[in-house]
Amino acid sequence: MATLGELERAVMDAVWDAPAPLSAYDVQEQLEAGGRSLAATTLLTVLSRLEKKGFVASDRSVRPYRYTAVAAxxxxxxxxxxxxxxxxxxxxxxxxxxxxxxxxxxxxxxxxxxxxxxxxx
Amino acid sequence: MATLGELERAVMDAVWDAPAPLSAYDVQEQLEAGGRSLAATTLLTVLSRLEKKGFVASDRSVRPYRYTAVAAxxxxxxxxxxxxxxxxxxxxxxxxxxxxxxxxxxxxxxxxxxxxxxxxx
DNA sequence: AAGTCGTTCTACGGCACGTAGAAACCCAAG
DNA sequence: CTTGGGTTTCTACGTGCCGTAGAACGACTT
Missing domain, CATH: 1.10.1220 (Arc Repressor Mutant)
Structure with a gap:
């Protein structure tokens, strides 16, 4: 299994802690609340890397896309x-x-x- | 705890499997037996990185130095x-x-x- | 048709690691 | 003391991953 970088883990934590699928903007807000300001594209990039690694899946029927963790x-x-x-x-x-x-x-x-x-x- | 790279793990395996402290040359032979040819300096480098990370300790009272695993x-x-x-x-x-x-x-x-x-x- | 929002492409810096040559070091022999 | 050879440390380079984000592209609304 691929390992997670520091930001990747923070993003996964946000996704795991959320009760519903999150968009990149939701993740951005979560991190902002945690005192970390990042560009939206940064989260999009991380999320797509996470998807490629199989950690999250995206629901592309809505925009912005919603991401959910593949495994608890x-x-x-x-x-x-x-x-x-x-x-x-x-x-x-x-x-x-x-x-x-x-x-x-x-x-x-x-x-x-x-x-x-x-x-x- | 720091993680181990691929070569670093192979070296640790050699150290762990050995019944006695190994020199870089011993490790080199072990890997050679496993079909991997590396320069002696490469093993020295890896061993010193491993020491810095706290995975092995060196006995410098003899030359070549002998390395042992810090933890089983x-x-x-x-x-x-x-x-x-x-x-x-x-x-x-x-x-x-x-x-x-x-x-x-x-x-x-x-x-x-x-x-x-x-x-x- | 154009504007706006969202996504993907591309990119760059930094760091860890694999890899090893060059340089420095140290001990034994002369 | 000087020299030689083995040993170790320094330095270095390539690669790939990750953090980070601007630029380019795509899609939907008005």
């Missing part, structure tokens, strides 16, 4: 975790280190999830 | 997983997606680890 943020992050895990030769060792350093809260969440967790996919 | 590969990967997890706002959601898509084997490993897992670091 949680799915994206989980996928990244899997990708990272896959880098290793010894998965068990990695999982051990991983679990060994999670917070108690995360551990509790994991226990609960694994209680019923069955076939994945 | 499993620790490195686990750390990356934590870093990725930290990107998210909703850790539980991410963990759910993560656990939801691990293999049964990985899940079993996780259950076992969490059975006794206590204080994390």
């Amino acid at each position: 943020r949680a799915d994206h992050v989980a996928e990244l975790m899997h990708e990272v895990l896959g880098e290793s030769r010894d998965r068990s060792a990695v999982l051990a280190r991983f679990v060994g350093s999670v917070s108690e809260e995360d551990a509790a969440v994991l226990r609960e999830l694994l209680r019923s967790a069955g076939s994945g996919g | 590969r499993a620790d490195h990967v686990a750390e990356l997983m934590h870093e990725v997890l930290g990107e998210s706002r909703d850790r539980s959601a991410v963990l759910a997606r993560f656990v939801g898509s691990v293999s049964e084997e990985d899940a079993a490993v996780l259950r076992e680890l969490l059975r006794s897992a206590g204080s994390g670091g």
Whole structure:
């Protein structure tokens, strides 16, 4: 999976946090609210790069185009975790280190999830 | 944590797989065995960049210098997983997606680890 | 037909990385 | 002390990604 640059991530955050599809101008406003002023074309460029990378999809039936995230943020992050895990030769060792350093809260969440967790996919 | 480029990762793999500290020449041989011919200075450059990034440490009491990984590969990967997890706002959601898509084997490993897992670091 | 808004094209600077030659360094031998 | 050879550091260049945005192009409204 391609990685995200700093601005790209900020844009994805805006898209992920929004309850509805965003136009480049909406994203621009979000960033403006966060103290970052950028030209509209900049957002358009970033959005199209993001689309090319498969992170967002555009609805071109309306103008300005509306962009939506292809995957939920949680799915994206989980996928990244899997990708990272896959880098290793010894998965068990990695999982051990991983679990060994999670917070108690995360551990509790994991226990609960694994209680019923069955076939994945 | 800084990320690794393609060559940098190959070098780290060599360092991680080796049972003892490696010199740049040792790394060069490893890569050669893998069908990749590079100048010795290239490996020196990469190794020094890796040292600057904190991935390896050098023993300069002998020449040629010997390099060792600062963290075990499993620790490195686990750390990356934590870093990725930290990107998210909703850790539980991410963990759910993560656990939801691990293999049964990985899940079993996780259950076992969490059975006794206590204080994390 | 023209104006206005929106999108795509093109472009440039910076940085990380792959790659390696040139220069500097250091130790051993003479 | 001087020299030589191996070792390391300096310097450098090409490439590709990313941040950034103006210019050019396209489409719809009036």
